[in-house]
Amino acid sequence: MTWFISAGQTLPPTLKSGRVATRPASARWADRFRGPTRRTADARSAKAGRVRTSIMIGLFAGALALPRCVAAQDGTIEQLVATALERSPEIRAARTAIAAAGGQLTQAGLRPNPALTGSQMQMTGAQYQSLVGIEWPLDLFRRSARVAVATQAVETTSLSIQDRERMVAAMVREQAGRLLAARRTVEIMNESLIVARRMRELLDQRVTEGETPKLDANIAAVEVGRIEADLISAAADADGAAIELKALVGLPADAPLVLRDTLEALVRPTPVSETTRAADIALGIRPDVREATARVALADARVEEARREGRLDMTLSGSYGRERFGFDQRGFDDAGRQVPVGGSFHSVTVGATLTLPFRNHNQGAIAAAEADRSGEQEMLAARQLTARAELDAAVLRDREARRAIEMYATTVRQLARQNVDVELEAYDLGRTPLSDLLSEQRRYLDVETAYTAALSRAFQAQVALRRARGEIR
Numbered sequence: 001m002t003w004f005i006s007a008g009q010t011l012p013p014t015l016k017s018g019r020v021a022t023r024p025a026s027a028r029w030a031d032r033f034r035g036p037t038r039r040t041a042d043a044r045s046a047k048a049g050r051v052r053t054s055i056m057i058g059l060f061a062g063a064l065a066l067p068r069c070v071a072a073q074d075g076t077i078e079q080l081v082a083t084a085l086e087r088s089p090e091i092r093a094a095r096t097a098i099a100a101a102g103g104q105l106t107q108a109g110l111r112p113n114p115a116l117t118g119s120q121m122q123m124t125g126a127q128y129q130s131l132v133g134i135e136w137p138l139d140l141f142r143r144s145a146r147v148a149v150a151t152q153a154v155e156t157t158s159l160s161i162q163d164r165e166r167m168v169a170a171m172v173r174e175q176a177g178r179l180l181a182a183r184r185t186v187e188i189m190n191e192s193l194i195v196a197r198r199m200r201e202l203l204d205q206r207v208t209e210g211e212t213p214k215l216d217a218n219i220a221a222v223e224v225g226r227i228e229a230d231l232i233s234a235a236a237d238a239d240g241a242a243i244e245l246k247a248l249v250g251l252p253a254d255a256p257l258v259l260r261d262t263l264e265a266l267v268r269p270t271p272v273s274e275t276t277r278a279a280d281i282a283l284g285i286r287p288d289v290r291e292a293t294a295r296v297a298l299a300d301a302r303v304e305e306a307r308r309e310g311r312l313d314m315t316l317s318g319s320y321g322r323e324r325f326g327f328d329q330r331g332f333d334d335a336g337r338q339v340p341v342g343g344s345f346h347s348v349t350v351g352a353t354l355t356l357p358f359r360n361h362n363q364g365a366i367a368a369a370e371a372d373r374s375g376e377q378e379m380l381a382a383r384q385l386t387a388r389a390e391l392d393a394a395v396l397r398d399r400e401a402r403r404a405i406e407m408y409a410t411t412v413r414q415l416a417r418q419n420v421d422v423e424l425e426a427y428d429l430g431r432t433p434l435s436d437l438l439s440e441q442r443r444y445l446d447v448e449t450a451y452t453a454a455l456s457r458a459f460q461a462q463v464a465l466r467r468a469r470g471e472i473r
Contacts, residue, residue: 310362
């Protein structure tokens with residue numbers, strides 16, 4: 001079953017064209033009513049009408065049972081997943097957090113900048129003082145702790161984005177499965193509508209010829225109207241599912257979307273068994289579990305950072321000063337000359353400032369960081385428990401869904417087709433009314449609808465199993 005979905009398409013091409021390919025089953029339906037018994041002209045005419053009806057109704061079962069010859073289109077669900085991981089606005093927005101975390105890591109590795117000070121004091125007369133100083137924090141014991149925190153933050157952010165990618169990939173697969181199920185339902189109803197319309201036309205012709213009661217034609221007309229109404233709703237569901245899938249992938253609503261997959265091909269033929277060791281490996285690679293583990297390591301790094309913030313620190317300082325003093329009096333220099341009384345003085349100062357953790361050891365920040373670490377450890381245990389439950393439940397649902405598919409494929413659908421065959425023969429022989437035949441055909445449609453739902457559930461269980469294992473691509 002191959003679909004081509006594009007914007008504005010309401011019904012599949014087969015419904016719009018009104019054509020049905022010739023089925024080999026039609027010959028078998030016609031041969032069933034050919035026999036060696038001689039009949040009168042009127043009996044042969046009536047029988048021929050019933051044969052035509054049987055042939056048209058026989059197309060119903062054959063159309064649903066046989067595969068269709070549709071030109072293959074490029075595109076698979078996994079390609080849609082790859083496109084979503086590349087183009088989804090949500091994923092692209094989340095990935096900016098990696099750049100932000102990288103910037104924080106760069107900042108954490110930088111040392112504090114030195115501080116340069118300068119001043120000049122002007123006094124009365126020719127007296128002034130100039131001073132230039134510098135302070136250089138050593139940032140003792142703190143840089144390595146900051147870098148460790150920033151490094152763990154980068155890893156945590158990366159794993160968080162991977163977990164988001166895991167969820168987006170699962171959502172794309174789930175929505176694609178809903179679309180394929182909706183399109184399969186539309187195709188089944190489309191085929192049944194074509195057969196119902198042709199049967200109604202044949203019965204109208206036989207009513208005109210006086211071979212069939214008017215009630216049969218009216219019943220056929222009601223059946224056509226019912227299928228048309230249901231088909232409109234089913235087609236709307238399929239188109240809505242296509243639009244929602246495009247939004248997940250990051251495509252506009254009017255963009256063409258091509259799918260080559262079928263539910264029958266996507267559901268694996270045999271279930272996958274999970275051993276304890278395989279389950280442990282799967283839990284170990286799940287991004288959400290790894291993210292929780294990384295958050296515990298991040299909390300540990302923050303505890304260490306808080307402890308180092310409470311340790312002593314040192315700041316080196318140095319200054320250079322120049323002072324000038326002068327008076328109005330004059331004096332004699334070494335050469336006996338008169339010069340103004342004054343002089344210049346230079347000074348250099350070197351020192352260090354120690355921050356002593358005398359009362360404040362950063363106890364409050366350490367306690368808060370330790371409490372956060374305890375919370376992250378509990379969250380890790382909860383994530384592991386949830387992941388184990390999700391994996392076990394997914395394996396169970398996958399196994400049971402495949403059992404249901406096998407029952408439909410080997411027993412239920414085949415028996416439903418046989419029941420339609422019996423009703424067709426009974427109606428052709430005049431032993432059952434048309435309403436009973438239509439009821440049996442409707443029951444066959446219900447079986448096909450239930451089979452589509454079972455396929456959809458099996459595929460959703462398969463997607464859930466991949467999500468529980470932590471698979472992205």
